[in-house]
Amino acid sequence: MINVQNLRKEFGSKVAVNGVTFSVEKGQVLGCLGPNGAGKSTTMRMITGYFRPTSGSISIGGVDMLTDPETAKRSIGYLPENAPLYSDMTVASFLGFCAELRGLTGTAKSKAIDRVLELCFLESVRNQSVDTLSKGYKHRTCFAQSIIHDPDVLILDEPTDGLDPNQKHEVRGLIKRMGQNKAIIFSTHILEEVEAACSRAIIIDRGKVVADGTPDELKKLVPGVNTLDAVFRAITKTEG
Amino acid sequence: MNKAIPNIKAVFKREFFAYFNSPVAYVIVVIFLLATMGFAFLFGDFLRTNNASLTQSFFFWHPWIYIVIAPAVGMRLWSEEQRLGTLELLITMPISPWHAIIGKYLAAAVVWFVALCLTGTIVGTVFYLGDPDPGPIITGYIASYCYALACLAVTSAASAFTRNQVVCFIVSVALCLLLTLIGYPPVVDSILKSLPTWGEGLVKAIAYTSFMDHFYDMTKGIISIRDLVYFASVITIGLIITDQAIRSKRA
Ligand SMILES: Nc1ncnc2c1ncn2[C@@H]1O[C@H](COP(=O)(O)OP(=O)(O)OP(=O)(O)O)[C@@H](O)[C@H]1O
Ligand SMILES: [Mg+2]
Numbered sequence: 001m002i003n004v005q006n007l008r009k010e011f012g013s014k015v016a017v018n019g020v021t022f023s024v025e026k027g028q029v030l031g032c033l034g035p036n037g038a039g040k041s042t043t044m045r046m047i048t049g050y051f052r053p054t055s056g057s058i059s060i061g062g063v064d065m066l067t068d069p070e071t072a073k074r075s076i077g078y079l080p081e082n083a084p085l086y087s088d089m090t091v092a093s094f095l096g097f098c099a100e101l102r103g104l105t106g107t108a109k110s111k112a113i114d115r116v117l118e119l120c121f122l123e124s125v126r127n128q129s130v131d132t133l134s135k136g137y138k139h140r141t142c143f144a145q146s147i148i149h150d151p152d153v154l155i156l157d158e159p160t161d162g163l164d165p166n167q168k169h170e171v172r173g174l175i176k177r178m179g180q181n182k183a184i185i186f187s188t189h190i191l192e193e194v195e196a197a198c199s200r201a202i203i204i205d206r207g208k209v210v211a212d213g214t215p216d217e218l219k220k221l222v223p224g225v226n227t228l229d230a231v232f233r234a235i236t237k238t239e240g
Numbered sequence: 241m242n243k244a245i246p247n248i249k250a251v252f253k254r255e256f257f258a259y260f261n262s263p264v265a266y267v268i269v270v271i272f273l274l275a276t277m278g279f280a281f282l283f284g285d286f287l288r289t290n291n292a293s294l295t296q297s298f299f300f301w302h303p304w305i306y307i308v309i310a311p312a313v314g315m316r317l318w319s320e321e322q323r324l325g326t327l328e329l330l331i332t333m334p335i336s337p338w339h340a341i342i343g344k345y346l347a348a349a350v351v352w353f354v355a356l357c358l359t360g361t362i363v364g365t366v367f368y369l370g371d372p373d374p375g376p377i378i379t380g381y382i383a384s385y386c387y388a389l390a391c392l393a394v395t396s397a398a399s400a401f402t403r404n405q406v407v408c409f410i411v412s413v414a415l416c417l418l419l420t421l422i423g424y425p426p427v428v429d430s431i432l433k434s435l436p437t438w439g440e441g442l443v444k445a446i447a448y449t450s451f452m453d454h455f456y457d458m459t460k461g462i463i464s465i466r467d468l469v470y471f472a473s474v475i476t477i478g479l480i481i482t483d484q485a486i487r488s489k490r491a
Pocket of ligand 2: 040041042081157
């Protein structure tokens, strides 16, 4: 479903993403790990069509993101980092707006809103202004937006950021369940999440994929250690 | 292409209600009404002019009011989107950036339309006090609206460059003022006087690119295709610059 070849992104003279290649099929959940500033968000922004890559190719369900972005974006749901929202809207009207941009109208739209409100436990704040929500609720509202059209591809940038332990657990479960018939990429700094929800994980460091495999395979990468945490630190340790 | 209308409509609806969900739109509309009335009655000798033609006393002040107030309406268009980070959300939706640009611009344009319609009371006064020629009033309104739309297009372009509304406001006011002054007859005349004759063509050519030049023609009661095409081009250029600025953010 998601096919990324040799993706490269430069900001001025700075190379943020340097030759990233991977693919994710339907039924797979890919965890995306890496230290701060590694290029995870930049990679996701390119896959979702926000940033234009300096070079490389992206195809979503066989549709090229660079030549036919409007079609490619249709099958993607995206939760950007920091979960941006229109602060002057209510939760329901925000979701309604996103549904309309996804081509849902009338009863299909209100059904979709009800469905994601329930999935993301947002019914109690349905008519509350987004501005006055707590951080976790804001995050879930933006997450709800990403699944409103039941997309084949989900790109989630730190979906559990700011959630309480109960909600983290729920969202992980949701990702795992949805992963059975979708292609999902999500980034996280919580390594146990990878084991809980991912079928595969990549570690990105300084713009490059430095490890790629199932969580169990990753654990065996570095001899002498047996937790993902220790492997992560051994692989991404900064030189000098 | 078949998606364009619903997409533009969705963006328009959101943006339009955003204006009226915040106090900004109300404040601006009220200030606009007070300013147009105030200038017309206080400085325009509105009640003493014998010909109750609105063009001198009423429409005369509109460009100057727009220079300040149109940027206040338009500054949130793309700056706010960048500040909140929702630009990323909007751009990754399956719509063309043009749908968003047009939808948002239309929302601001309709806010102005509402504000301008509310000045209708002054027209009522004129009809009550005298027996005016409706021609110049209609063309005056068209000219005035064109002027507001041109200032809004400038603001839309400026707002795409910055996430800071204050910066956008100041830059837009400066640009609108510039585009007004280079065609403002007293300014143009004084420059013409101080320049040797060879400069005349150049000054006239520059003046021709001004909003003011075309506004004056229209308030005189003549709507020429040329002036309408001019304002349409200003709007188009403003929106194209908006698109380019958003593109450059993503490049
Ligand atoms: N718009 C931009 N202009 C210039 N540099 C940028 C821009 N966006 C990102 N970068 C740089 O690209 C690099 C990768 O950033 P990115 O946001 O992808 O990191 P990340 O892996 O998501 O980190 P984190 O875990 O902190 O979210 C960083 O060094 C960052 O400074
Ligand atoms: Mg990030």
